Amino acid sequence: MIPSAFEYHAPTSLPDAIALLGRYGDEAKLLAGGHSLLPMMKLRFATPAHLIDLGRIPGLRGISEAGNEIHIGAMTTENELVWSKLLAQKVPLLVEGARWIADPQVRYRGTVGGDISHGDPANDHPALMLALDASFVLRGARGERVVKAADFFLGLYATELQAGEVLTRIQVPIPPPGTGWAYEKLKRKIGDFATAAAAVLLALDGGRVARVSIALTNAGATPLKAAAAEASLLGRALDEAALSEAARLAMDICDPAADQRGDAEYKRAMAGEMTRRALLKARERAA
Amino acid sequence: MANKHVVSFTLNGKEVDVAVEPRELLIHTLRERLLHTGPHIGCETSHCGACTVDLDGMSVKSCTMLTVQCEGASMVTIEGLEQGGVLHALQQAFHEHHGLQCGYCTPGMITRAYRLLQENPNPSEEEIRYWISGNLCRCTGYQNIVKAVQAAAQKLAAAQPA
């Protein structure tokens, strides 16, 4: 219940935060919402000597439209995503996804940037961002770079975020009007991590699949893009045969870790089932 | 001596200052230094919600907040809901609808419902259940808690000027 001792820093600018990261190196951890990090520290699974709180830095929160993208500050909370009228209008997939994250209290504090940069395949935003083909703006001592979600997640708790870098902004291409969306998350109870979950975007043309994006949560060491499943659907009607094949191809790329939610066989089967359900739900919502 | 930060915030309308180590959790500051033992500790993995307080207009689990993160915050706990000897509609409703038994989840539950009704003054049963899903109860099975929140919502709505 009690974390081990550490020093606390609350920089008021991004350069200051980056400088602190440079000074303390791997003795330091960034504190965003704290709802992944602090629970680990309370069990002493994480014992950083320095915490750098991003909460006092202006300009890291907010949801805005920028051309054909939505820009989301990394410190924007899940609750802000849930209530965002702009997202409801332009990227409803993120609203649906955020609603399934944890519980109301955690959502008031948990941030989209924290959820992404933790590198935990059980978190929901990684797959959502993969499905949306989002990009992440990373700022370090040497400046800023933009990394696509597809290139960001490297392994269990391993991301492209380098030491000394801070994720500052998420850039989400606005799905074209008429795009259907769904995030189907199977869980033991509300608030739990996914037993399996699938994020889908779907556009139809004359009843056939014109564009589709499928990404899976908690089915491997990173979020997984079901590229083969996507390819199998293009140009087809979403009939039983198409759904079955897509689900099967999604299952093929899964390598889930066995835990109390299920063994690998169950989780893989559920990844397939969630893919199917997300496709069907997205089709209902597609224009 | 471990390094201490002085943190100032308002608690139930009163200004407080505390000197705390960075690792001190808000729940411990509230309960042990500031003697507000309404919020309770029910777990150490941030699941149960018994520690819920209202901070800058948000329901937060005070066991997952460092006190040093609360500089300048405006905080309300269960102790602050009764005003001038008058119970908040939620407190009265929990009593009238038997929304508590052992009382341990009650401060966190009522504090959460307080913010819920601020943001959603007319919630359906399903919405209430969804929006209190961060607060666990072992005694009531939630059924009377839902009734209590609905009753309080009606009472608060009726009290609004037309």
Next chain:
Amino acid sequence: MGDMSELQAREDQLQGMGVSLLRKEDARFIRGQGSYVDDIKLPGMLFGALVRSPYAHARIKGIDKSKALACPGVVAVLTADDLKPVKLHWMPTLGGDVQAVLADQKVCFQLQEVAMVLASDRYAAADGAALVEVDYEELPAIVDPKKSMAADAPVIREDIAEKKDVGHGPRTHPNHIFTWEAGNQAAADAAFAGAAVTVREEILNPRVHPCPLETCGCVASFSKATGNLTVYLTSQAPHIVRTVLAMLSGIPESKIRVVGGDIGGGFGNKVPVYPGYVVAIVASIVTGVPVKWIESRIDNISTTGFARDYHGIGELAADADGRIKGLRFTALADHGAFNSHVSATKFPAGLFSICTGSYAIPNAYCRVDAVYTNKAPGGVAYRCSLRVTEAVYLIERMIDVLAQKLGIDKAEIRRRNFVQKEQFPYTTSLGWTLDSGDYVPALEKVLKAVDYEGLRREQAEKRAKGELMGIGIATFTEIVGAGPTKACDILGIGLFDSCEIRVHPTGGVIARLGTMSQGQGHATTYAQIIATELGLPASDIVVEEGDTDKAPYGAGTWGSRSTPVAGAAAAKAARKIKDKARQIAAHLLEVGEGDLEWEVDRFTVKGNPGQAKTMKELCMAAHTGNLPEGMEQGLNAVSYYDPPNLTYPFGAYVCVVDVDRFTGEVKVRRFYALDDCGTRINPMIIEGQIHGGLTEAFAVALGQQIPFDENGNHLGNSLMDYFLPTAVETPRWETDHTVTPSPHHPLGAKGVAESPHVGGIPCISNAVIDAFAHLGVTHMDMPHSAWRVWQQCHALGIDRH
């Protein structure tokens, strides 16, 4: 004689029995002003943090305290060696065994207590605990109770290896605890041999945990000056604990005070005496200052009294019409490393022999073999009424199995086997005399309310479409209110209970009882009993429990015993007062006692209603000089009630579930619960208990378990994995009732709070299995989690699109 509306008004003013009186205890809880043990702060108080074993079975080669002692704020580090001089490194358990307070030379379950660090605050204590270094030599662990009695099994309890008996009869193996049986094995075997049909199932009741929202803890405060020990404690049985502490510590019982304040849920978790309490007490004695110990949630789930872990075999023998002729239920009971749970000396397997249920079964035999494993100790807990959850699960499951085998409807087979109303009081073939029951109308009422036939039609239609819908029934009989002292004791202390009532001159009342509420609303319900008995308003009746300096002795609140035992004592004490008040009234009215009638709140003279004395007037009169010759002043009484029997509440429950054959998810569509607890004191409180007990049943049936790997390591001991449902998963409960009073209870009341748990679990489990019945499935073990149910679907090949 007043007119009806005037009488009604006077009765309404009392707010006595039968009224849904709003609770008196709410006032502090809704304001966050409850006083739970972690709220207590005493001057100079130290905080104790336990160091626990990472291994399930290991020798302790050495403990190095030096780094911990050097940690700022740490005052002392206690190990078994520090407890030896006061002989407290081991303690007797409520089960007749001994348990290590701090591990002495070896540890027997993961997270067993090894040392306690005392520090000035909990942060320093946590730091100190992290610095204690223990050198372990790992030993092979026994996790499967079926392996405990193997010839080559490692001996877990070396401390009692030579003992042939650990309180409950001869042991056949060092890892054997006891074998207990009831009934007539030969008669049962004969019934099976001659039966038209027999059914047999292996039925697991998995290890689960009550998990109240408040964990266990204490503040122990020993005064060197006075020699008095005060312990503020999360205990459902403060008086028993006081006696046990006196036996343990050598401090005279007159100098020990145990205080149960507000308790955040018990559910049986807070009955045993845990090592943390004992070490905190020793620490306070040694340091002379108060010591607080509060456990974490993970420690609570991992080390305090778990529930169930019964590996059962159920067998029924019946005729071709489904009338049960014989029952054989046996269970291998995994008790963990110490036999610590509350056990009446004669009933080490609790009240398991209630397993004939609501049915007239002529020949029955049951047996429980209890063994040690390298897991935390416990077994009796979690709203179980002392193994009644295990017993009722077996019979309610097996009668469904029998119904399926014979193709008889699951409601009809119960009708055919019910004990009939005219047979009560009914002595079962396992020896319990059920006090009263009326099972048929209860079942019919429920079946009608849910349109049972309509549901079966709907089920048939859905099955034709390949959909899974299940209907579960449970018609259970509970056994609560332990109990008659001839049969029921803990460490020799009889399970009576008590109520002491004092009446004040101006009509107020204070009543103290030997029970201990943890949310059951005793301050309200006992006041209602006394209000009706004495004709004084409940609003003026203060009820206290829990402070052993003030309250009369009782065995506490567990096993739904408060209403049956202490509630009876309250009625009896009140009647003693009323008898004295009658004498005073007769004296004041100058009539004979036989000329008086009791009318709601006063004595009136027969045939002369204008002549009356209200109880309120008599309260004052009792304190004056104008009393019958030789009568002492005061209107006070105490009753110690030794119940003549236990009580037998019953119920009829129906559950409808829909199962998603692709994910395995079970959704409870409807749950209708009819309970009969005899006389109902406060319907609102009863309904609240039913909601809570059913929600806990739902959690057990659909998701709870305490899993281990093969080395005895916990795999899911935090709230991440231990399933506590939120408001989203929890179904809406529909409640109903009938009233069949207990003939032997002064109020006819039976107790109710565990019934929904005892009946709810098999009802939900039966519903899930019923969903698969048409596919030949006869049994599925709990928990019916989505994953496990999916495995059943997958095995049947029905999870394909």
